Amino acid sequence: MKLLFALPGFHSYDRGAEVALLSVADALARDGESVTVMGSGEDRPDTAYRFRHVPSIRRETFESFPHFPPFRSETAWEDASFAPGLLGAYRPGDYDAAITCSFPFTHWALRRPAARKPLQIFVTQNGDWPAYASNSEYRSFGCDGLVCTNPDYLERNRAKWNCALIPNGVDLERFYPGAAERARFGFPEDRPIILMVSAFIATKRVLEGIRAVAQLDDAFLVVAGDGPLRDEGQALADVLLPGRFKRISLKATEMPALYRSVDAFLHLSLLESFGNVFIEAWASGLPVIGHDSDRLRWILGAGAEYLCDTENQAALVAMVQKGLARGAARSGRPEGIERFSWPTIAGQYRDFIARLLAERASVR
Incomplete structure (x- = not known):
């Protein structure tokens, strides 16, 4: 499969959403999938995926900016600064699926009209309100697959979207009990x-x-x-x-x-x-x-x-x-921690996307 992961904070921040999606991307690439990552940071050594830099303005710059729909936070302002570069770098026909957890601007950019559009996979890393809210910019939300990171999100959205319950993971080769420093x-x-x-x-x-x-x-x-x-x-x-x-x-x-x-x-x-x-x-x-x-x-x-x-x-x-x-x-x-290993979690992503691609092909 040819997969794109896009998020403004990739390679610029190591917070929850960035860590989670990059870990999935890396595990999928190491397992043989063709994975491209687009983010605002710089290339990092030892990653199995291909990285492409797309500029954005760091979220700290926007901390004192006004908040209103759809600029509801400093991260939304950052997202808006990322979207123009993403539109220039993104060729929809190159991918089978595009994965993000950023709404609205990255989400809109990935869903732009194209003759051949990849599956749109939205991950509820930062909440599921884009998937179920019906006010303001949330009315524009759409996806082919919704990754629900907890059972509450699955229950709330399964009737409307094609969902999979997939938690985040942890690198068990790095996080383990050991001596203090x-x-x-x-x-x-x-x-x-x-x-x-x-x-x-x-x-x-x-x-x-x-x-x-x-x-x-x-x-x-x-x-x-x-x-x-x-x-x-x-x-x-x-x-x-x-x-x-x-x-x-x-x-x-x-x-x-x-x-x-x-x-x-x-x-x-x-x-x-x-x-x-x-x-x-x-x-x-x-x-x-x-x-x-x-x-x-x-x-x-x-x-x-x-x-x-x-x-x-x-x-x-x-x-x-x-x-x-x-x-x-x-x-x-x-x-019980073994169920959260990143290879296990990435396998669940792969199975979900492969199923959606098979369903699309059968419809066609």
């Missing part, structure tokens, strides 16, 4: 360390995490992430966690060692589409403290013992204490 990151050796891997945006609730950890006398909080609320978060930590807070930005290659260098993982988003960070932390042997939901219990399975109502600060603080009491007892790879 605290000196490498400048972390204290004599304190329990809690890690948040979150963007500084309201929905990730990093400020709530700072307030909760402040209730623990000796815990040290590390936040790996950036975003518009970075200054507000730092100011709050300066008051509530003096000498017990560190904000860092790391390359993707350093993330496995970061997970192995802490004692517990905390993520406070109330409802993630999937959340790669949950299974990265779980694969690394950490207790995963998050908001109790059916969706997160489905993801974590046996690893869901540290979930609670995170909007209840007393319950949250108690659960963080419980996680730290267990400590970094990394006795081996967690049971």
Whole structure:
């Protein structure tokens, strides 16, 4: 199959959506599929797919821009700056399927009129509202296949779209229990360390995490992430966690060692589409403290013992204490994590797209 993956952040960011789709693209390419990736970053060594640079303006530039439909966030502004270059680089007839999770501008560019159009595959990495909302720009949404990253999305959309339930994955050759490297990151050796891997945006609730950890006398909080609320978060930590807070930005290659260098993982988003960070932390042997939901219990399975109502600060603080009491007892790879290996996930993508191509051919 000839496949195109397109997203503004490819090779510029290593956040959840970028990591997930690039991992699928790479695994499919290594398995023999013809895969092209278009993004705004630069080519990277050791990737099995072909990369083509398409320029865009970085999302940080747009943080102070007004938000209105369809420019609902700084990432939508970034998406709009990416679409003109994508239109110039994209030749629909070259591909059997085009895959993205970016709406609306990348989505519109990939669906432009053409004599031979590839299958349009939309992945619900950032939510499924384009697939079911009927207001404003969402009325223009359309796809040949919808990859639902959790059962809630599948149930909500299966009657309208051709859907497949496919979770995200984790690189089990990189994320595994192992020895801590605290000196490498400048972390204290004599304190329990809690890690948040979150963007500084309201929905990730990093400020709530700072307030909760402040209730623990000796815990040290590390936040790996950036975003518009970075200054507000730092100011709050300066008051509530003096000498017990560190904000860092790391390359993707350093993330496995970061997970192995802490004692517990905390993520406070109330409802993630999937959340790669949950299974990265779980694969690394950490207790995963998050908001109790059916969706997160489905993801974590046996690893869901540290979930609670995170909007209840007393319950949250108690659960963080419980996680730290267990400590970094990394006795081996967690049971059940194998179902999230990227080759397994990529195989599910391949089977779904192949089925859709076969159905299209039979109709013709």
